[in-house]
Amino acid sequence: MTHQQIVWGEDLPVWAILLTVALLSSYLVFALHDVRAKTHRRLWLVVTEMLSLLLLAAVLLRPVVITATSVEVGARVAVLIDGSRRLQIPSGSGARTDAAKHAMRQLESHFRGTRLSFYEFGHGALRPLSRSDDVQRADREIDRSGQSDLTAALERLENQVGERPAAVVVVSDGRFARPGADAERGSLALPSALHGAVLHTVDIGGRALPDASVLALGTSGAAVAHQTLTVDVVVGCFGGLSCGRVPIVLREHKRGTEPSVLASGEVEFSAERTAKLSLEVTLERAGTRVIEVGITPPAGDAVPENDTRMLTLQVVRDRLRLLHVAGRPTYDVRALRNWLKSDSSVDLVSFFILRTDSDDANADEETELALIPFPVDELFDEHLPSFDAVILGDIDAERYRLSRYLGNLARYVEQGGGLILIGGPSAFAGGAYASSPIERVLPVALTNSERPFDTVDFNPRLTAAGRDAAMLVPLRNVLGDALPSMPGANSFGVPRGRAVVLWEHPSRRVLPIKTGGAPGAMPVLAVSEVGDGRVVALGVDGTHRLAFSAEAVSTGGRAFGALWDGLLGWVIRDPRFESTHGEIVGECVASVPIRARISLGSKTTGDLSVEIERLDGATNGRSFRRVQVKDERSLDIELGTFSAGAYSALVRLGEEPAARFDFACEAGGTAWADTRPDSTRLQQLARANRGMSVAFGSVDSLPVPTATLVHGSRQARPLVAVWLLAALAACCLAVNWLLRRSGGLA
DSSP states (O other): OEEEEEEOOTTOOHHHHHHHHHHHHHHHHHHHHGGGOOSTTHHHHHHHHHHHHHHHHHHHHOOEEEEEEEEEEOOEEEEEEEOBGGGGSEETTEEHHHHHHHHHHHHHHHTTTSEEEEEEESSSOEEEEOHHHHHHTHHHHHTTBSSOBHHHHHHHHHTSSSOOOSEEEEEEOSOOSBSOTTOOGGGGSOOGGGTTSEEEEEEOOOSOOOEEEEEEEEEESOOBTTSEEEEEEEEEEETTOOOSEEEEEEEEEOTTSOOEEEEEEEEEOSSOSEEEEEEEEEOOSOEEEEEEEEEOOOTTOSOGGGSEEEEEEEEBOSSEEEEEEESSOOHHHHHHHHHHHTOTTEEEEEEOOBOOTTOOOSSOTTTOOBSSOOOHHIIIIISGGGOSEEEEESOOTTTTTOGGGHHHHHHHHHTTOEEEEEOSTTSGGGGTOTTSGGGGGOSBOOOOOSOSEEEEEEOOEEOHHHHHOGGGHHHHHHHTTOOOOEEEEEOOOOBOTTOEEEEEEEEEEEOOSSTTSOOEEEEEEEEEEETTEEEEEEOOSOGGGGTSSGGGGGGTTHHHHHHHHHHHHHHTTOGGGOSEEEEESSOOBTTSOEEEEEEEOSOOOEEEEEEEEETTOOGGGOEEEEEEEOSOSEEEEEEEOOOSEEEEEEEEETTSOOEEEEEEEBSSTGGGTOOOOOHHHHHHHHHHTTOOEEEGGGGGGSOOOOOEEEEEEEEEEESSOHHHHHHHHHHHHHHHHHHHHHTTOO
């Protein structure tokens, strides 16, 4: 579009224009005086004076002709597409993602004359979508966020550099994290920088599905081991589904075993569409525990993905419960028992000075094995799960009738308990542990050797794993890498499974499992993860030399506490003695890529591996990742996708003992907990911002913003050349002067 206009000189200041008008006005007054002159040339005088006046005005104001071309530019329209996983909920014949794609095509057609910008919003950033390409793949883009925060999305749109949109169109099912359903009207308004825009909403939620779901989970109070914890379960029943009574079951997932039932109950629905049930549970183990809460939905439930939810709890201890059993009161047994008793946070049950069948103590052979009554059946059959760790010190299982309970101890470890076995002449192979049920959880193989215990003094040697292990850092801070002499060692075989050897014998060798291999150093201190628990095998009974001996004088005996603080802390999963710490970033949902954040300890360089397996032992959930770490304190690792369930991740840096963290993936997650759309919220948003709320099939009824006129090019040229105007003005003034002179007026 081209148009022209005549304007006065654009470079003249206002004061110059006013001065010109004043001077010309004075000249006009003078010219009007000649109208009353008595001369026959009066008419020509007035004509020449008016011409001079006009020509002088033209010379001073310099009129120009402006030729401009302009175009109509469509208004900017920002379309915000809800990026929550909730859009994958079924809706009619497809999912809400199908409705979102259909709405995007409709918007692209309806607002063809505007400048459309498509964005996906979720819980975090506002992600741009390039119009036609991403319309076809909107379902993949939408499948990123667990929640939809519209308030944050509008704030990010406000902070963008450039032209503000004339209209904002929100495509969603209306169930936002912000603004929530109970938000006040003021929080529904657009941010201040977008106040000139209108906000329209497109409802793609459809009708509410018949659905019974676990809406929310929570706990009353802190999760403390061995103490009762109340778990609050909120169940919803929507979409016209008839629920009546709905059973609820709580299960705990443990590594290597099937989930165990913790509690169960029922909720009853009447007029209300939500119901709450509080169940009491007791968790025996500290650390990360995974609880599964499931309901048995009534017939007609359309969304089974939200019938089961996962609750991950960080269980802490108020006190440490330990069982310490020893065969005889040696220096080592006494030193450890006194050290444990000195800690007021430890509840210690300790037994030693046991008798054998050959001792005549005038006591019942079946029940009294100690100088005080030893409730062996109660401890190893009934109360064993209540202990955080069990310490067996130089005790002969056969002579002291513990053989029948070794299977219980093995199951105790596999179900999450901690076990420390301390060496001596009557320990390990010398105490009838070889070929017993407990051998399957030991970190080293046992052999029926003729010499189960070597009485030759030696100095244990740190392995590479021992130098890196966090559990030995306190000891190394006191002693360095040089370990004191020990009075003999138990005969150990090769490490088993994933065991890690921390100390080794400087001279004794063992053959590897595969025949034909070169012999390796015999383990002295080895640790391993077994099932849900941990085991420490210490093949010496001379750690008391770290507390009182000639070698302990220089350290004030502090090395003894440093060693046992680390070993006991590791076996009960004290975070201080874990080499690494891991956690899942955000929420884990089935078939959605997740990543883990790994924090490193003192060692920050090496080969980091993350091995993941299902807690129930299913092979289809295994995964392995390996990365190189170079002087990093923390890093994020992409783990891939997983199916719904509970998982355990073993993280190992170099030769360090593996650290573990558990996590759970849900089928639907938080986004699918409540499947109902909220069309009322969309209508309130539109009304608060002068817009309209329509269904996804009625996009054509939305008003199209008016286009803006934008000038493309502009040219300016003088209407008449200034020199010509000045010459004509001079001529008119000359003629006027001659007329005035001939008329006797000059």
